[in-house]
Amino acid sequence: MKVTGDQALVKKINKSLVLHTVRKHFPLSRSSVSVMTGLNKATVSTLVAELCEQQLVIEVGPGQSSGGRKPLMLHFNNMAGTVIGIELRVKQLSAVLCDLKGDIILVRDFTLEHHGLAYVLDTMKDLIAELISVAPSTPYGTVGIGIGVPGMVDEQGILLFAPNLGWEMVELQQILETYFAIPVTLDNEANAGAVGELNFGAAQDVSHLLYVSAGSGIGSGIIIDGKLYKGARGYAGETGHMCIEADGKPCSCGSRGCWELYASEKTYDTSVFKLPAHNTQDLIRCAKQGNIEAIRHFEQMGRYLGVGVTNLINSFNPELIIIGGALSEAEPWLATSMNEVVAERTLPYHKQQLQITFSKLGSRGTMIGAAFSSVMHFLGSIRITL
Amino acid sequence: MKVTGDQALVKKINKSLVLHTVRKHFPLSRSSVSVMTGLNKATVSTLVAELCEQQLVIEVGPGQSSGGRKPLMLHFNNMAGTVIGIELRVKQLSAVLCDLKGDIILVRDFTLEHHGLAYVLDTMKDLIAELISVAPSTPYGTVGIGIGVPGMVDEQGILLFAPNLGWEMVELQQILETYFAIPVTLDNEANAGAVGELNFGAAQDVSHLLYVSAGSGIGSGIIIDGKLYKGARGYAGETGHMCIEADGKPCSCGSRGCWELYASEKTYDTSVFKLPAHNTQDLIRCAKQGNIEAIRHFEQMGRYLGVGVTNLINSFNPELIIIGGALSEAEPWLATSMNEVVAERTLPYHKQQLQITFSKLGSRGTMIGAAFSSVMHFLGSIRITL
DNA sequence: CGACTTTGTATATTGGTTAAACAAAGTATT
């Protein structure tokens, strides 16, 4: 849609600017908001007054003087509402209740017995309903539900395909939105993880981020200009099916030599090593105990991870790459070989100022990211590009 | 820099909106601009008056009535100024003089005898000076120089590395900007090509485009949200060094199995076929004459092109992929096998609404794209993202 | 020829930001 400029737009821009400045940097005085944003003191005053009325910002009393009148400190009202973040995994359904700052109020985990759509959907509804009911009373109540799923999601919020669940074409967003009458945002697990890292993890204030979620498969959440990039139809980031061996192993996607056949949990069944276990958790335990086969296997995966990561670096030139997902917990055995390969294979210019780290948020990154997508949807955001 | 909203911004947004609407859709009446933009008739009138005063828009007299008063038709004044577009190639320096619409006024080609920096630079300066001197007299004169080069360019306009020229760290943009005192935009050849296709070729009104320039190497110009994506430091799109054979041939970049070793002119020296020639032009001639070795080789390249293109599709989910560069002229022999591989290997969801075509602009796409970057730099553009 | 349409301009209003003055509340200095 075409956006024209008028005074309402100006106000929206500035109000959003003030709100997010307070959200990110509180406690803060009106005066310092004015300096930070470049807005006139009077403008800040009016906008803050409105935000206070909307209960999104609160005045919490005087702060320290710096040689003049004491400032009246402002806080972002993280308890103006709550959001729910959900991560759907193969054997588990996890949910968090968060405040608007993204802080966790409550966590619920539920073990899934099977993947029957009706069963999972009912469980999800029950879980959400429970969290909504126990949520602390807030001015706006529960303002959004964010969901991270292991599969492809299109821009309409339809879960197109989730191989590990055996699901296809589930209109998850619409179903839940109708049921709860609350905005629902649906994202694949990698995208949600990227948003989580961007706001709470290792990627704060990064504008070009690649979050690689390595688990049962590989998917990437792509942040471009500080914003999630979803591609034309919403399917961007399906990097697990990037071919790194033109005539390699056949993949269920119809292609050959896909990255995730060499650098995800899919390797466990075809390893050249005699693996003492076939899941990441147990393999990590074995590696800790010094099991050479497990360690060798992880090192091998690390090398292949490096190959794919190099490809992403060459294509996207990100500031930061974060390896997340279940495999991020195997960092001690993956990192060295992965970094070696990346160092060998990237162009010298790319190495400058590029960082690669493993996720620090752990398994909750997806959930929190999903929740945070809802927060942003509620608060709104607007930007100017020259 | 932080952008705040005020009335100046509003005006800038709307004026830009009006200007680019006229530029894209002229001839046009004020009334239809109002309808198309959503701006009030009065607003359009004021802004058009200013644009006329700036000589960017001109009134060309009455148009056809549609049942009422005749409209006063507006034109974008493509002769308000001129720009110069330059493409630096291995053996050739080409330059165009364009009007602000991007139409070619004049072309100059110059054969380069060697790649000595001073020699090439002098030639370039002479060529530009000549074009500036013969440019038709316009209100704004020559307002920009856009250059497309075969190598990596950083965000400061420094040509970091051009393997085929043997150049490193050339501050081309700054040198020319100082010399001519005109804004210079420097881009790699793939990025310039992408801009060309976006504005004049097969990609008009596409927001997510991948332009793959296949020639002596492979590079990609990435358009995201209608805007060139350059990555954190300006090096995005180095897709030629995307690995498609983890343990493949060693590449000069330090890696192995890089895409361009299998799908660019680099294949000619290592082909398994007995090639009758070792450059694209001659090979195409041979293929036309039915030379089976040449045809087989192109088919093979097409398959590898398909592998890389599939990777790009999975990562970026673009609306459109354009194959450009010298190899685009081998379309008849590349297309079938490339499309076969892509069809086999992409996920079913990606196939929907994805188009792959070969460049229609030919070898001039880069030059025109480079020139057009300068036009946009001169006219300015501003956008709102919600 | 009169009714209706379309195009474009003039005018008063609206509603946002802003500079400047000011009030309030503190610190530093003599």
Place this chain on the structure above:
DNA sequence: AATACTTTGTTTAACCAATATACAAAGTCG
């Protein structure tokens, strides 16, 4: 303690771009 200076935040008037509305101009159509 009195005075001068700082810092914070509000009030006021001015400014300016978009807009709705009315209107003028120039056409079509029956």
